[in-house]
Amino acid sequence: MADVSRPLIRLFRSYGRPEWRWLALGLVTSALAYGTVLVTPIVLGTTIDAVFTDESAYALPLVPAAWLPTDPAGQFWLSVAIVGVALGGGAVLQWVRGVAMNYFAHGVMYAIRTDAYERMQRLDMAFFDEKETGEILSILNNDTSNLEVFFDNALGDCVRIGVVVVGVTGALAYTNWQLALVTLGAVPLLVGFTWWFMRVIEPRYAAHREIIGDLNTRIENGLSGVELVKTAGTESYENERVRGVSREVFDTQMDVLRLSYFYRPGMELLTGAALLATFVIGGLWVFSGPPLFFSGELTTGDFVVFMLLTQRLTGPMAQLSNIVDWYENAKASGNRICGLMDVPVDITEPAEPAALGDVDGRVAFDDVSFGYDDSGVGATPEESTGERRDPGDAQTVLDGVDFTAEPGDTVALVGATGAGKSTVAKLLLRLYDVDSGTISLDGHDVRDLRLSDLRGAIGYVSQDTFLFDGTVAENIRYGRFDASDEAVREAARAASAHEFIEDLADGYESRVGERGVKLSGGQRQRIALARVLLQDPEIVLLDEATASVDTATEYRIQQSLDRLTADRTTVAIAHRLSTIRDADTILVLEDGHIVERGDHEELLAADGFYATLWRAQAGDIDELPDSIAVEHANI
């Protein structure tokens, strides 16, 4: 138990403490509210004995006899008043309890969710390479909600059960301790039965939750891949896969429920048996004196108190199963949330960051080697979370890459698919850290710079343009939120995007849809470009910025790019060599090595890979030589 309950204690310590006032108010009012349910049976019992059957004097626990009326009518109306106040007070206390516990539980949930999200934002790219989006979503949504349910309902109900059991035990013992032993004999049985239930249901819950996770992932995959599913005509295959997992969800759910349905009637049977035993022994006692080995007197009023209080015990005890349920869920969720919070981060801010000041834009790669974590493709989430990357595990993607871009220079990277061009861009942005060598900006190792300084100095247009669901203007403004409308339009004009934006139904206020689905690839690309133009960075990183546009648009974008990159340091990745022929330096990458370097003319003169490719793209030769065509089929 100790190991699994730790996450809950830890989360409670970190996030529950600031809300302790709400919790204290909730628990105290809970205790008082459930305390009031004991008042009615006790007052009724004493009233019956004193006013109706005259079996004993009118006495109330904790109230001095001198304060009580002596005439039956006065006693009767006092009892009515007390029961009325107890009922009304109980309702008010319940209301306060509800408000306080909800403020507490939702406050905790809010703090955990926002903190978990902030921590997630700081995690390395390598983490996101491994983790399923569905799984992270599930942690931020379902798991935090499970904790809210636990902190609200389960804590409240624990207090309720505690108060009722202690109160009922006290009241019964006070009324007649011998008969109390009969009634309360059921409590250890109820607790033992619940303990057994928890033990047998736990593995079934675990199996069920695991399958639910699989189902979420499967559905999430099906949704994000809907275009592929439709175009590949694999709807029935996907349906079958979801049906298979859903069936397992059904089976494991029924495994849990079969046991749950057995538990609740079992609890009711035990409490019913206690009620019946109390009724038989108490009834005989009132009727014809103490039965068996019992001794002393039992009045009619005492008997009524026993019957009413025993019933009060039944409800809360049956809630034990819900508490078990909430606890099990919260425990698993707490584990997952703590797991996310504990993922180690490699890309961290330097302890004493170097002052970058005004950026000149000198970018240098000095003998850089790098490989992605080998656990990457095909690794299971268990293998891939929470473990620091060991460079020894990695397959080399870049090997001894060495180049310098002086301020204002353009360095272009060309090479076959998978040669490592985008990896150069990601390393410059410090999405990953190099395994050996250094990358520097204005002479500062990028690891010595504040991440915001480094990334703020670089404008990045990536291969897969991502747009947020929002308006065109919001997407252009993303990162420069204070930019004026005019500045946004100016940037769009410079990116050759203004015209098509004006043609959209709502112009700059048109919504682009999730991931920008309502726009074409070329339109998305130009919006991304406008965003970078608005950002006005000192260094520009273009990863095939003209990849998704037609030749006419490419020409116009190229003109905007020329304006953008004219006096900024630029690292451009391109497959179409025409876009980078004016670069100061062109690097040809092959399997992570730089195999050719120089400007366009020099590389043509060298008559190597670049020259051959250039002639092929310019249409000067009909086909690539076999050696290049086979090796670089996808260039």
Ligand SMILES: Nc1ncnc2c1ncn2[C@@H]1O[C@H](COP(=O)(O)OP(=O)(O)OP(=O)(O)O)[C@@H](O)[C@H]1O
């Ligand atoms: N996140 C990742 N995890 C593991 N391996 C990766 C990851 N990203 C890329 N790789 C691998 O690194 C190698 C270089 O990839 P990179 O994206 O840098 O190539 P590229 O030259 O930009 O290719 P393309 O022209 O197709 O974009 C490839 O073999 C690829 O499979």
